[in-house]
Amino acid sequence: MSVIAPPAPARLDGRPAGRPAAKACAVNPLKISPALGGALAFLGIDRALPLLHGSQGCTAFALVLLVRHFREAIPLQTTAMSELNTILGGADNLEQAVATLRERASPRLIGLCSTALTETRDEDIRGDLRALMLRHPEWQDLAVVYAPTPDFAGSLEVGWASAVQAMIDALVDEGPRPRHRRQVNLLPASHMTPADVEAVREMIEAFDLSAVVLPDLSGSLDGHVPDDYVATTLGGTRVEDIAGMGAAQITLAVGEHMRGAAEALQRRTGVPFRVLERLTGLQAVDTFVETLMAISGRPAPESVRRERSRLVDAMLDGHGAFTGRSVAVAAEPDLLVSITRFLNELGCRIAAAVTSMPAASLAGVPGTAVVGDLDDLHRLTEAAGGADLVIANAHGQATADAVGAPLFRLGFPVFDRLGAGHRVSVGYRGTRDLLFDIGNLLIAGRTVPTARGHPREASDHDHLHAPAALGCS
Amino acid sequence: MPDRQIAAAFDEPDCAVNRAKPAAERQLGCAAAALAPGAAAGGCAFDGAKIALQPITDAAHLVHGPIACDGNSWDSRNTGSSGPQLYRTGFTTDLSEIDIIQGGERRLARALRQVAESHRPAAIFVYVTCVPALIGDDVAAVCEAAADQLGLPVIPVDVPGFVGSKNLGNKLAGRVLLDRVVGTREPADPSPTDINLIGEYNVAGELWQVRPLLDRLGVRVRAAITGDARYHDVATAHRARLSMVVCSKAMVAFARGLHDRYGIPYFEGSFYGIGETSAALRQIALGLAAAGGPADLPARAEALIAEAEAQARARLSPYRARLTGRRVLLYTGGVKSWSVVAALQEMGLTVVGTSVRKSTEEDKDRARALLGDDAALFGQIPARELYGRLAAGEADLLMSGGRTQFVALKTRTPWLDINQERHHAYAGYDGAVALAAEVDAALHHPVWHQVRRPAPWDGAGASACR
Numbered sequence: 001m002s003v004i005a006p007p008a009p010a011r012l013d014g015r016p017a018g019r020p021a022a023k024a025c026a027v028n029p030l031k032i033s034p035a036l037g038g039a040l041a042f043l044g045i046d047r048a049l050p051l052l053h054g055s056q057g058c059t060a061f062a063l064v065l066l067v068r069h070f071r072e073a074i075p076l077q078t079t080a081m082s083e084l085n086t087i088l089g090g091a092d093n094l095e096q097a098v099a100t101l102r103e104r105a106s107p108r109l110i111g112l113c114s115t116a117l118t119e120t121r122d123e124d125i126r127g128d129l130r131a132l133m134l135r136h137p138e139w140q141d142l143a144v145v146y147a148p149t150p151d152f153a154g155s156l157e158v159g160w161a162s163a164v165q166a167m168i169d170a171l172v173d174e175g176p177r178p179r180h181r182r183q184v185n186l187l188p189a190s191h192m193t194p195a196d197v198e199a200v201r202e203m204i205e206a207f208d209l210s211a212v213v214l215p216d217l218s219g220s221l222d223g224h225v226p227d228d229y230v231a232t233t234l235g236g237t238r239v240e241d242i243a244g245m246g247a248a249q250i251t252l253a254v255g256e257h258m259r260g261a262a263e264a265l266q267r268r269t270g271v272p273f274r275v276l277e278r279l280t281g282l283q284a285v286d287t288f289v290e291t292l293m294a295i296s297g298r299p300a301p302e303s304v305r306r307e308r309s310r311l312v313d314a315m316l317d318g319h320g321a322f323t324g325r326s327v328a329v330a331a332e333p334d335l336l337v338s339i340t341r342f343l344n345e346l347g348c349r350i351a352a353a354v355t356s357m358p359a360a361s362l363a364g365v366p367g368t369a370v371v372g373d374l375d376d377l378h379r380l381t382e383a384a385g386g387a388d389l390v391i392a393n394a395h396g397q398a399t400a401d402a403v404g405a406p407l408f409r410l411g412f413p414v415f416d417r418l419g420a421g422h423r424v425s426v427g428y429r430g431t432r433d434l435l436f437d438i439g440n441l442l443i444a445g446r447t448v449p450t451a452r453g454h455p456r457e458a459s460d461h462d463h464l465h466a467p468a469a470l471g472c473s
Numbered sequence: 474m475p476d477r478q479i480a481a482a483f484d485e486p487d488c489a490v491n492r493a494k495p496a497a498e499r500q501l502g503c504a505a506a507a508l509a510p511g512a513a514a515g516g517c518a519f520d521g522a523k524i525a526l527q528p529i530t531d532a533a534h535l536v537h538g539p540i541a542c543d544g545n546s547w548d549s550r551n552t553g554s555s556g557p558q559l560y561r562t563g564f565t566t567d568l569s570e571i572d573i574i575q576g577g578e579r580r581l582a583r584a585l586r587q588v589a590e591s592h593r594p595a596a597i598f599v600y601v602t603c604v605p606a607l608i609g610d611d612v613a614a615v616c617e618a619a620a621d622q623l624g625l626p627v628i629p630v631d632v633p634g635f636v637g638s639k640n641l642g643n644k645l646a647g648r649v650l651l652d653r654v655v656g657t658r659e660p661a662d663p664s665p666t667d668i669n670l671i672g673e674y675n676v677a678g679e680l681w682q683v684r685p686l687l688d689r690l691g692v693r694v695r696a697a698i699t700g701d702a703r704y705h706d707v708a709t710a711h712r713a714r715l716s717m718v719v720c721s722k723a724m725v726a727f728a729r730g731l732h733d734r735y736g737i738p739y740f741e742g743s744f745y746g747i748g749e750t751s752a753a754l755r756q757i758a759l760g761l762a763a764a765g766g767p768a769d770l771p772a773r774a775e776a777l778i779a780e781a782e783a784q785a786r787a788r789l790s791p792y793r794a795r796l797t798g799r800r801v802l803l804y805t806g807g808v809k810s811w812s813v814v815a816a817l818q819e820m821g822l823t824v825v826g827t828s829v830r831k832s833t834e835e836d837k838d839r840a841r842a843l844l845g846d847d848a849a850l851f852g853q854i855p856a857r858e859l860y861g862r863l864a865a866g867e868a869d870l871l872m873s874g875g876r877t878q879f880v881a882l883k884t885r886t887p888w889l890d891i892n893q894e895r896h897h898a899y900a901g902y903d904g905a906v907a908l909a910a911e912v913d914a915a916l917h918h919p920v921w922h923q924v925r926r927p928a929p930w931d932g933a934g935a936s937a938c939r
């Protein structure tokens with residue numbers, strides 16, 4: 001069956017940056033601003049406060065979206081640029097903002113993300129910041145890290161990567177250091193949930209290794225109830241631990257978009273790196289585990305073997321639900337790669353694959369990835385004859401309704417379901433959970449022919465007695 | 474061009490805050506109160522304008538700017554439509570670096586064509602955000618040319634976020650409606666009982682709680698500005714006989730504009746709570762009768778009020794018994810700082826404090842009168858202090874917007890949404906009962922017993938083992 005054959009060589013649709021065809025206007029945008037991605041990365045640092053350098057509205061929108069997704073109070077501030085400041089330059093606003101935040105919240109780190117507004121004028125933010133730090137020797141207890149995240153270049157993924165790279169450049173001690181044989185660095189992908197990060201760390205620790213995770217949302221946005229109010233993040237990577245990342249044996253970066261940050265770390269410290277395309281799917285997790293075995297010099301522990309066996313069993317039990325079913329997906333580039341490859345490995349057909357921006361990694365998507373919006377997802381899905389399932393962020397509901405298929409929520413934002421930050425879809429166990437969740441939606445939505453030729457919803461009865469309906473004929 | 478409009482938006486004779494300022498300061502307007510970097514927390518002018526105009530449901534709302542403005546905000550509000558769904562579609566020019574270098578006008582022109590051809594909107598509103606304003610795109614010219622070519626109204630809304638707050642954006646949107654939309658069309662069926670509801674956004678369907686009451690009086694909403702609105706209805710708003718400004722200070726200027734240009738009288742009111750709803754119906758009836766409407770309208774309104782109030786009070790009484798004396802902290806602002814207080818007091822609740830952010834002196838007076846205590850009025854509370862007050866048990870319930878939701882919940886205090894993103898409608902008599910039911914459910918929820926239990930290692934059991 002062609003649908004479960006190995007994916008054909010993919011391409012980025014041959015088109016240059018921007019939108020498919022001659023579309024002048026995004027309709028139901030998929031893209032999320034890079035500044036939000038940068039802020040999210042800074043939220044994974046202990047006692048941190050992200051600060052958007054721009055007008056207050058950009059911060060308000062990003063804040064509302066983050067709060068609704070994570071269901072947490074999120075510390076996020078603005079330099080509150082007015083029209084006049086924008087024309088005259090933002091250095092004064094920056095100084096005031098940092099001084100105010102330092103006084104009120106005493107953060108250990110302020111993560112400064114630019115916006116379109118401050119980057120359009122070509123402000124020398126880096127220079128301004130350097131001058132400020134010189135003028136304020138009393139700010140020595142504070143790290144201010146600047147990540148360029150203009151809204152007109154890229155999407156959430158880009159902003160996240162930019163912030164991680166900026167932290168490496170600013171905070172990691174330079175030069176080679178004595179290596180700790182058992183330390184690794186982990187650079188998670190922007191689409192990994194706090195629970196994903198925790199799951200990966202646990203896998204690393206199962207090999208008797210310890211990981212410095214940059215950034216570590218599992219410490220800060222994991223939804224704990226603190227004993228007292230804090231105006232910064234509470235939990236996450238400690239600035240001191242970032243400084244010591246040069247002592248690791250290797251850096252593991254998840255997702256192609258983290259390659260730049262891993263390279264920066266290598267340049268700074270000589271620590272070699274490995275980019276793992278994804279951590280979802282049997283083969284992908286096997287690769288990860290092989291890497292951990294090689295690094296640690298240990299065999300895989302019993303717990304990991306057991307989880308692999310359970311995943312294999314789930315794939316044997318469940319693959320029928322996926323066979324020949326068609327799925328339409330919209331996601332940030334590296335998440336798109338991860339989920340479409342996983343679906344393809346289970347026998348699904350990718351009816352449409354839409355992403356927010358051009359990226360080299362999209363070559364990994366089975367079929368053709370199109371840079372576009374949710375309107376494109378709808379259009380392409382219709383052109384492909386519909387789909388059995390739509391996978392997108394919460395905004396995808398309208399598309400799913402139009403296509404007449406259920407929506408599986410994945411990516412950012414997911415504001416209309418509980419537990420967006422707690423879902424695990426990496427590692428053997430996470431892959432198995434994902435397989436069950438998606439498989440159940442596909443089973444619930446499948447139709448079987450009836451005597452009169454009208455399709456009807458399948459029932460459990462069909463499941464037991466009509467295996468042909470699963471497409472295994 | 475933007476400067477002039479903004480100055481006009483601040484020319485606010487009815488605004489008590491502004492009236493109290495010396496002339497020179499008054500000219501600077503409220504925008505002169507510059508925001509504090511590192512301590513500001515609010516939406517921008519673009520946000521406010523979009524809130525005010527988006528409920529025009531058969532129009533397309535095109536956001537001209539890079540992705541931050543629309544990409545992070547579209548599809549986030551819960552204002553209902555009884556018909557067209559086009560207003561929910563997020564359109565943005567999503568400007569790239571090249572667009573910004575070359576100027577965004579050509580992309581905008583093409584975007585307008587695309588939207589017009591593929592969606593056939595009744596009109597297109599074009600929101601000018603910070604970057605195109607900064608690089609000087611002549612959006613007005615592009616819109617004018619497009620309107621000619623495409624044969625539909627294309628209306629620039631000049632609201633870059635850096636000019637000011639959400640509130641300013643509301644006002645600027647009102648201005649745009651006055652200047653560009655209202656009066657461009659004559660109604661086919663004008664009637665002496667037509668009214669405008671101004672500042673009623675139909676959040677969670679609140680307009681639909683009010684409409685049946687008006688229907689029973691034979692009063693027709695010519696235009697709700699803007700809630701479940703159609704472009705052409707808004708265009709005929711100048712033929713209404715009376716305007717009611719619903720819980721909004723920002724839109725008073727719009728109502729006065731309708732008065733000054735078309736002689737339509739207006740009043741300010743609220744549909745929160747039984748008493749306020751009755752007062753509003755009474756004023757509508759009297760106002761219309763005075764403006765040449767049916768002379769028996771006030772009497773019919775009284776009959777309706779008597780009946781509806783009796784019913785509502787009967788339905789409220791079981792809740793009163795359960796709610797009397799429970800303490801609520803209200804963290805909203807503007808008109809709601811008192812209008813919601815009145816509604817809460819009707820159900821027996823004790824309001825221990827209300828935020829008077831963005832409230833006028835008049836609003837504050839009314840809040841003071843209801844609460845009988847100055848100490849209960851406060852401005853912005855930093856999240857840390859709010860946390861402290863709730864943790865100390867100052868209130869049994871916090872009513873606020875989504876942003877402080879998780880501050881309250883972390884202290885294990887019941888919380889209820891009172892702002893724009895909520896999913897429950899609280900307007901009119903039915904809304905008053907619905908609000909009581911929600912408050913009751915929040916306060917008496919079984920979860921509070923669970924989540925306030927000490928952990929096994931903290932509780933009595935733990936010490937017994939030691």
Ligand code: SF4
Pocket residue numbers: 054055056057058059061117517518519520538541542601602603604632633634635
């Ligand atoms: S402040 Fe300016 S750039 Fe930011 S969201 Fe508002 S209009 Fe857009």
